[in-house]
Amino acid sequence: MTEEKKQDLVEISELLSVPHKFATGPTMGRFLSEIRDHKRIVANKCPKCGRTQLPPRIVCAACHVQVDDWIELAPRGEITSYDVTYVPTLNPLTGKMREVPYTTASILLDGGDTTFMHFLDVTDPKKLKIGMRCEAVFAPDGERQGRVTDIVHFHVITE
């Protein structure tokens, strides 16, 4: 038996930045293109159970059949849950810290069956309630890039 030789480990901390691209695939690509090019939010609809999926997926999560039918949903809907965040966290899409507070919400768009996560323009929890209506605010023409953040946030409708 040999005696293991202990070695001090040298640790170097560095932040790596690796530019990369990834393909969205046809299903997510269509969803993002519709937002970028037409300010339309589209879901796909299962041919077997009729359920809509937003964001769309290539197969129905319930039936496991391929989903090729598309429908446009209203750019407005109902808040089904929300969280107000006060502790800054790193945004993995930008590498920058998010400004706080910010509000994320599950939103059931009119005509849809599944909720969609996005930001709200209201960060005061006293001004928010489950069931409130909200509407998508899109980035201006020429500034949309085919990202889900082409929807800047959802405006909470208070009247």
Ligand SMILES: [Zn+2]
């Ligand atoms: Zn289905």
